[in-house]
Amino acid sequence: MQPFALNYARPAAELEIAAVYVYDSGLQLNVLRDGRIAASDHALLRELGTTTSTAGSKTHFDD
Amino acid sequence: MTVLILTNEEDVTADMVVVHLNAAGVPVVRLDPADLTGDVALSGEYAHGTFHGHLSSGGRLVTLSGLRSVWVRRPGGAAARAAAPSPWLAEESGQALYGMLRASDLRWMNHPDAARRARYKPWQLRLAQRCGLPVPATLITTFPQAAREFAARHPDLVVKPVSGAHPQDPPRAVPTSRVAPDADFSAVAFGPTLLQRRVVKRADIRLTAVGGELLAARKPAGADAEVDVRFARSDSPWRPVEVEARVAEGVHAYLRRAGLAYGAFDFAEDTDGTWWFLECNQSGQFGFVEVDTGQPIARSIAEWLATPVPGRPAPSGDTDATMV
Secondary structure, three states: OOOOHHHHHHOOOOOOOHHHEEEOOOOOEEEEEOOEHHOOOHHHHHOOOOOOOOOOOOOOOOO | EEEEEEOOEEEEEEEHHHHHHHHHHOOOEEHHHEOOOOOEEEEEEEEEEEEEEEEEOOOOEEEEEHHEEEEEEEOOOOOOHHHHHHHHHHHHHHHHHHHHHHOOOOEOOOOOHHHHOEEEEOHHHHHHHHHOOOOOEEEEEEOOOHHHHHHOOOOOOOEEEEOOOOEEOOOOEOEEEOOOOOOOEEEEEEEEEEEOOOOEEEEEEEEEEEEOEEEEEEEEOOOOOOOOOOOOOOOOEEEEEEOOOHHHHHHHHHHOOOOOOOEEEEEEEEEEOOEEEEEEEEOOOHHHHHHHHHHOHHHHHHHHHOOOOOOOOOOOOOOOOEEE
């Protein structure tokens, strides 16, 4: 009884990013532990993949 | 006047835009509707033929008349983190917040009505056709026999979710996948199935549209068998690419008819160089493209959001967000 498309499903990968940066409500930005703004560190964003189009999001499917 | 951003705290892609708004001196209030009725509060009064509303979040207070635009990025469900969340409270909170915002004279990226409609991929495919964008032969069906006949006409097929959503119990991803030549289509009867002729692609294209501005990036297809670029292993970065006039015309028509201020279009470039429309994500990610290409997508979004509302009075000092 499984729909056809689910024959092609695979486990979703979840990003673990909580320890890398934290939201600063005063700045309205996420900051790194050293106080730098996370969004300004493009090398880090590329490494983390947090701005990437990914499948399997729990809350959003507008990738 | 203030830009309102509805998104979650972890949305570092939104941060890329906030940075530009800050640099331009444009006031920003960022909040997650999930934090209603905790850190986020609202009030609106209708009296004597007028309406006055306020929002507060993180110590910032802004009048609704002081907003110039709303960016609906990655908001949580209304009141999802309330002390006593419930479907009823979520509905009440969503109606109050979005209802008052809808009642205000704002620029939306994107308007909720346009966004909701734009999420329907079957609707997207038809609109793309009408706008002159090439669409691969596609079948959406629950008839196994229709699937078999389609597969006979198009032996090289992919399957993908109709909605783009992914099952959560347990969490799984359903990437665009090649259909095996000897596939048994009986299970098509158990759920609407989207089958599409596979485009033999030499590259993936992500075209990010911000207002009337089109920023396209190209990524050469990897050597592996993965169809879905989100899962493909590739060391090739995204690179800027020019948009042909005919494609640009189709994309502009699509945005206009869809009522979208922002759209992230996915195309597959075939061996002849034709861009085949796959989908348009009305809130698609853009950070990964900007990081690779250096294209000023975040700045373009910030500039669009910062544009004054036509016909609204010039900003005055009392319409910006204030700390409370």
